[in-house]
Amino acid sequence: MATEALGLWGVPLAIIAGTLRGSVPFLFVSLGECLTEKSGKINLGLEGTLLMGAMSAYAVSYLTGSPWLGVITAGIAGMFLGLIHGWLSQQPRVNDVAVGIAMIIFGSGLAFFLGKPFIQPSAPQLPTLSLAGWTQIPQLESALSISPLFILGVAIAPLMQWFFRSSRWGLLVRAVGDSPDAAKAMGISIFKVRMASIVAGSFLAGIGGASLSLFYPGSWSERISSGQGLMAVALVIFARWNPVQCLYASLLFGGAQAIGPAMQSVGIDAYYYLFNASPYILTLLIMVITCSPKRTLTGAPGSLGQAQE
Amino acid sequence: MCLPLPLGRHTGLPLPIHPLPIHPLPIHPSPAMETTAVAVQTKPAPPELEVINLTKRFGTFTALDQVSIKVTPGSFHALLGENGAGKSTLVKCIMGFYTPTSGEVLVDQQCRDIDSPKDAHHFGLGMVYQHFTSVPAMTVAENLVLSRYDSPQWINWKAEYDRLDAFMATSPFQIDLRTPISQLAAGQKQKLEILKQLYLNSRVLILDEPTSVLTPDEADEVLGLLREEVTAGHLSVLMISHKFREVMAFTDEVTVLRKGKLAGHGYVRDLTVDDMAHMMLGEKTEATPVEKVTVADSRPVLELKDLCADRDNGLPAVCSASLVVNSGEIVGIAGVSGNGQRELVEVLAGQRPRHSGDILVNGEPYQSTRREMARHQVYTLPEEPLRNACVPHMSVAENMALRTFDCPPQARRGWLLSLSNIRRMAEGLVKVFSVKTPSVDTPVGHLSGGNVQRTVLARELSSTEINLLIAANPCFGLDFSAVDYIHTQILAARNRGVAVLLVSEDLDELLKLSDRIVVISGGELVYESPTATADIKTLGHKMAGH
Numbered sequence: 001m002a003t004e005a006l007g008l009w010g011v012p013l014a015i016i017a018g019t020l021r022g023s024v025p026f027l028f029v030s031l032g033e034c035l036t037e038k039s040g041k042i043n044l045g046l047e048g049t050l051l052m053g054a055m056s057a058y059a060v061s062y063l064t065g066s067p068w069l070g071v072i073t074a075g076i077a078g079m080f081l082g083l084i085h086g087w088l089s090q091q092p093r094v095n096d097v098a099v100g101i102a103m104i105i106f107g108s109g110l111a112f113f114l115g116k117p118f119i120q121p122s123a124p125q126l127p128t129l130s131l132a133g134w135t136q137i138p139q140l141e142s143a144l145s146i147s148p149l150f151i152l153g154v155a156i157a158p159l160m161q162w163f164f165r166s167s168r169w170g171l172l173v174r175a176v177g178d179s180p181d182a183a184k185a186m187g188i189s190i191f192k193v194r195m196a197s198i199v200a201g202s203f204l205a206g207i208g209g210a211s212l213s214l215f216y217p218g219s220w221s222e223r224i225s226s227g228q229g230l231m232a233v234a235l236v237i238f239a240r241w242n243p244v245q246c247l248y249a250s251l252l253f254g255g256a257q258a259i260g261p262a263m264q265s266v267g268i269d270a271y272y273y274l275f276n277a278s279p280y281i282l283t284l285l286i287m288v289i290t291c292s293p294k295r296t297l298t299g300a301p302g303s304l305g306q307a308q309e
Numbered sequence: 310m311c312l313p314l315p316l317g318r319h320t321g322l323p324l325p326i327h328p329l330p331i332h333p334l335p336i337h338p339s340p341a342m343e344t345t346a347v348a349v350q351t352k353p354a355p356p357e358l359e360v361i362n363l364t365k366r367f368g369t370f371t372a373l374d375q376v377s378i379k380v381t382p383g384s385f386h387a388l389l390g391e392n393g394a395g396k397s398t399l400v401k402c403i404m405g406f407y408t409p410t411s412g413e414v415l416v417d418q419q420c421r422d423i424d425s426p427k428d429a430h431h432f433g434l435g436m437v438y439q440h441f442t443s444v445p446a447m448t449v450a451e452n453l454v455l456s457r458y459d460s461p462q463w464i465n466w467k468a469e470y471d472r473l474d475a476f477m478a479t480s481p482f483q484i485d486l487r488t489p490i491s492q493l494a495a496g497q498k499q500k501l502e503i504l505k506q507l508y509l510n511s512r513v514l515i516l517d518e519p520t521s522v523l524t525p526d527e528a529d530e531v532l533g534l535l536r537e538e539v540t541a542g543h544l545s546v547l548m549i550s551h552k553f554r555e556v557m558a559f560t561d562e563v564t565v566l567r568k569g570k571l572a573g574h575g576y577v578r579d580l581t582v583d584d585m586a587h588m589m590l591g592e593k594t595e596a597t598p599v600e601k602v603t604v605a606d607s608r609p610v611l612e613l614k615d616l617c618a619d620r621d622n623g624l625p626a627v628c629s630a631s632l633v634v635n636s637g638e639i640v641g642i643a644g645v646s647g648n649g650q651r652e653l654v655e656v657l658a659g660q661r662p663r664h665s666g667d668i669l670v671n672g673e674p675y676q677s678t679r680r681e682m683a684r685h686q687v688y689t690l691p692e693e694p695l696r697n698a699c700v701p702h703m704s705v706a707e708n709m710a711l712r713t714f715d716c717p718p719q720a721r722r723g724w725l726l727s728l729s730n731i732r733r734m735a736e737g738l739v740k741v742f743s744v745k746t747p748s749v750d751t752p753v754g755h756l757s758g759g760n761v762q763r764t765v766l767a768r769e770l771s772s773t774e775i776n777l778l779i780a781a782n783p784c785f786g787l788d789f790s791a792v793d794y795i796h797t798q799i800l801a802a803r804n805r806g807v808a809v810l811l812v813s814e815d816l817d818e819l820l821k822l823s824d825r826i827v828v829i830s831g832g833e834l835v836y837e838s839p840t841a842t843a844d845i846k847t848l849g850h851k852m853a854g855h
Contacts, residue, residue, distance in 0.1 A: 167462060168462050168463075171451060174444065179445060181440065181442065185442040302445055
């Protein structure tokens with residue numbers, strides 16, 4: 001990143017820039033996971049979905065030349081994985097987490113297998129919007145260019161909040177997640193509601209993957225997600241299953257991720273790996289802080305992660 | 310025979326009682342009854358609900374055999390029966406949860422196909438379940454709107470609130486619309502369940518043990534208000550119940566099921582409790598009389614000193630509770646559900662850390678560890694035994710061995726389990742405590758509620774050296790004979806010199822069993838009285854927090 005000319009001011013600038021870029025996958029995956037968990041299911045497999053999304057978006061963008069087609073394909077690939085998870089995890093006495101781990105392995109394995117030919121070629125990237133039209137400083141311009149996907153995600157967060165509050169479907173999802181017995185008594189099909197939530201959540205996670213390969217870092221490799229899908233699951237807990245707080249939490253995680261590169265950009269190489277590990281440390285800290293044997297989490301859907309009888 | 314509509318329950322000609330032992334014919338009230346409509350109502354009269362010769366088989370098991378019942382418009386009908394008599398199956402067939410094997414459900418004398426609760430709603434039938442079916446994390450208003458089958462895809466909350474306020478103004482119960490369900494007391498939740506059906510315009514309400522979680526006062530209030538609606542001709546009610554007191558006080562007619570068959574039908578004004586118990590159980594049975602003996606050299610067994618504990622959300626649940634329970638004494642803790650009883654029992658059972666304070670058992674500090682439980686012989690009958698005292702997927706035998714599996718003869722040399730000994734001991738207990746289970750290898754989660762409770766009872770009461778017994782709502786949701794059995798067992802333990810702490814939301818149970826009653830309200834022990842001199846009114850006031 002070209003921040004040398006700005007001196008130490010480059011650090012906060014790089015962090016802000018990194019936040020705007022790096023938070024996009026967190027945002028989409030956490031919104032997808034938020035929707036899924038509101039319906040009472042955990043989908044750890046979103047890590048695999050993220051990779052599958054990244055690979056398919058990159059591949060389609062490369063093959064067709066249209067990055068937006070890639071984004072749609074990523075969403076559809078996510079839905080495909082979501083269907084599998086939705087069906088498997090709702091079988092009797094099946095544990096969500098076990099299925100989720102299997103789906104991480106399956107999703108990432110499939111992405112690596114299908115994505116081998118696309119590691120070398122370079123695919124057309126998504127266009128970016130610049131927030132820095134007022135400045136002539138090139139560093140600022142490059143730092144403040146954001147992805148339209150970021151704007152889309154920022155818009156989805158309050159929309160999802162409103163969906164949970166003021167739409168019949170939103171109430172259904174919450175009812176199923178909080179008290180499946182109550183939902184059943186209302187004649188709601190728990191299977192369908194959860195399936196729809198998981199599939200829609202996986203769609204979002206797939207788009208999160210597209211932002212990885214078509215925006216930032218903007219290439220396809222097997223190490224592209226580095227656990228962001230799993231971190232997004234922790235992030236939903238941190239955000240108390242609230243979509244708007246998912247947005248803030250994603251920005252925080254995106255920012256934490258940018259600390260390492262930002263320090264490096266001003267020449268601080270010491271503790272480079274430690275700084276790079278900050279999102280993981282943050283995840284761990286959040287888990288430690290939010291878990292307590294003495295009280296339950298407020299906002300947790302009542303039936304989260306329970307296997308069906 | 311011409312009968313007036315049973316508006317006042319003490320009018321009309323008496324009908325004979327029909328305790329019917331085998332393949333009974335249904336007794337229909339005279340046709341004149343059906344045609345008598347309440348003309349002056351603004352709300353439409355409820356439809357007539359009739360079930361004819363309904364049979365439901367699950368595989369080879371016949372849950373219902375040729376059962377007929379008729380709920381006349383504007384009547385309060387009780388459906389009595391023991392656990393497993395088929396009451397729930399019957400109403401679930403009516404509501405479309407189950408498809409009957411044969412037989413018909415008639416609404417307004419038309420045969421109807423009811424395949425789902427939605428269809429049932431279409432015909433004006435609504436059911437209130439034994440367990441609350443509101444979503445805890447949502448508000449009253451959200452639950453009401455969600456329960457509607459025709460609620461719009463996009464909800465305009467302002468308009469909905471206006472409509473709900475208007476509905477509340479005309480309803481028999483008042484609940485604040487903006488309160489989340491998780492903050493409502495049990496009585497209010499039950500009212501909401503009924504309100505929901507009224508809001509859905511259900512005209513025939515089917516209530517599955519609606520008062521099992523309510524205090525007597527709350528039960529009387531809810532049933533009384535429903536009774537008024539029925540008397541006014543707005544509603545018909547079909548209520549599943551175990552409580553003869555409520556059946557006698559509020560209902561018009563009663564239908565009794567026994568082992569899936571119709572065992573009798575009649576008008577409540579013609580029947581006594583003994584008649585109904587006879588129909589229900591098949592033979593004359595009376596509640597075993599309470600006989601208490603004074604235990605010599607009574608000494609304090611359980612002492613609580615300024616015990617404090619927190620709720621799940623970190624707020625205080627039990628505040629400075631101090632209490633002594635002596636040997637050969639039952640101390641009852643009365644209170645409305647949610648006033649800290651659950652947390653208190655969880656602390657004593659070792660399921661919840663205490664915030665501060667001391668627990669002494671036999672004068673020694675007690676931390677509820679397994680070792681201490683074994684040394685002091687402390688046993689627990691927690692509420693919801695399947696959740697708090699059993700491993701649902703483990704077998705009956707394994708569950709019965711949970712206390713003793715690491716001691717001889719169930720374990721050799723302290724670590725090698727002897728499965729054959731575990732099985733043999735369980736088989737003995739199953740016989741002694743009459744647990745109805747296909748085998749001791751059946752997962753305990755497959756048993757009915759009463760039998761789960763018996764399994765836990767067998768484990769907790771089989772030891773000959775019990776010192777302290779902590780029981781919380783031990784009879785919740787159980788039928789007459791199971792309740793009687795458990796009461797007898799608890800009393801027998803007391804008479805052997807066991808110190809018993811009995812936490813119950815059923816005041817009748819406490820008045821029957823306990824020697825002293827302590828009232829818990831807002832987490833504090835606010836009142837104490839010997840049962841012999843306890844005044845129900847005072848207890849009620851203290852429970853309500855006055």
